[in-house]
Amino acid sequence: MNQIADRDRSETRADRSGADDRFAAGRDRLAAADRSGADAGEPDDDQNRSAAEADDGHAADQNRSSAEADRSSADTDRSSADTDRSSADADRSPVDGDLLAITLAITGASGAPYAVRLLQALNTAAVPVRLVVSATGWRLLHEETQIDGEGELRRATGDWSHVKVYDDHDRGATPASGSAPSRGMVVCPCSMGTLASIAQGTTRSLIERAADVTLKERHPLLLVPRETPYSIIHLENMLRVTRAGAVVVPASPGFYHRPAKISDLVDFIVARVLSHLGIEHVLGPRWSGGERS
Ligand SMILES: Cc1cc2nc3c(=O)[nH]c(=O)nc-3n(C[C@H](O)[C@H](O)[C@H](O)COP(=O)(O)O)c2cc1C
Numbered sequence: 001m002n003q004i005a006d007r008d009r010s011e012t013r014a015d016r017s018g019a020d021d022r023f024a025a026g027r028d029r030l031a032a033a034d035r036s037g038a039d040a041g042e043p044d045d046d047q048n049r050s051a052a053e054a055d056d057g058h059a060a061d062q063n064r065s066s067a068e069a070d071r072s073s074a075d076t077d078r079s080s081a082d083t084d085r086s087s088a089d090a091d092r093s094p095v096d097g098d099l100l101a102i103t104l105a106i107t108g109a110s111g112a113p114y115a116v117r118l119l120q121a122l123n124t125a126a127v128p129v130r131l132v133v134s135a136t137g138w139r140l141l142h143e144e145t146q147i148d149g150e151g152e153l154r155r156a157t158g159d160w161s162h163v164k165v166y167d168d169h170d171r172g173a174t175p176a177s178g179s180a181p182s183r184g185m186v187v188c189p190c191s192m193g194t195l196a197s198i199a200q201g202t203t204r205s206l207i208e209r210a211a212d213v214t215l216k217e218r219h220p221l222l223l224v225p226r227e228t229p230y231s232i233i234h235l236e237n238m239l240r241v242t243r244a245g246a247v248v249v250p251a252s253p254g255f256y257h258r259p260a261k262i263s264d265l266v267d268f269i270v271a272r273v274l275s276h277l278g279i280e281h282v283l284g285p286r287w288s289g290g291e292r293s
Pocket residue numbers: 106107108109110111134135136137139140143190191192193194226227
């Protein structure tokens with residue numbers, strides 16, 4: 001078992017280093033889009049994509065062999081997940097051949113603008129996204145951003161050629177599987193209800209199951225909760241998920257960068273999320289106090 005675990009760990013590292021170059025290409029795309037003031041899907045996409053594709057052969061091979069190792073070592077996990085997983089088989093590849101996908105879950109906490117901006121940034125960076133929105137997540141998107149349904153979300157967030165959408169009721173979809181290659185998961189915003197379920201491992205929805213799998217596979221899990229004040233239950237749940245390996249990124253923007261607009265506050269949080277995922281970006285402030293020259 002230890003040998004298998006060691007092999008998995010080293011191949012996961014190989015996956016990540018192979019993917020990082022291409023994430024840097026995505027970073028450049030995001031910078032270019034922001035510089036021109038555009039949202040996403042700019043004409044330079046093709047140029048950057050071909051640059052990213054130029055070196056994908058070797059890393060794609062690494063990804064494939066790593067995925068095979070994952071599959072063979074995950075047999076015990078699969079017995080529970082296989083019950084309703086047939087719908088996932090069609091799209092369990094790393095998505096788009098080269099980059100590892102990120103699962104983005106949007107739940108019903110206040111903070112839908114964070115989710116919209118994050119999806120926009122991931123799309124601009126050409127990061128493959130597995131998107132799951134809870135029922136209350138859709139409600140908050142409507143309440144806080146006037147976005148009604150998938151079509152409007154698509155129009156508000158740029159190029160969707162790397163986005164796949166999953167139904168939160170389908171616990172057999174790709175994000176529910178530990179053998180599907182993944183760069184990690186973000187729940188943004190994360191309701192205290194979903195946080196509690198993740199803390200307890202109840203897996204009663206695709207979002208909860210995907211978060212549970214992300215933890216057990218030791219992939220990055222970022223939770224962006226928004227509530228005030230916190231009850232002791234909220235605090236204990238945050239401690240519990242942190243101990244299990246998640247990173248809690250409260251939707252608590254700073255003010256030291258003197259935000260002038262709401263979008264400055266939004267970008268502050270989204271920048272922290274992107275940084276934790278290892279996706280370089282040009283959003284938000286970078287503190288550089290104390291420099292003497
Ligand atoms: C308008 C509105 C605002 C809400 N704001 C929050 C919030 O900021 N934080 C939170 O934890 N729950 C909030 N809730 C409650 C959650 O939406 C509720 O607990 C829901 O069951 C969460 O389900 P989900 O995690 O599956 O999306 C809000 C609900 C509504 C309708």
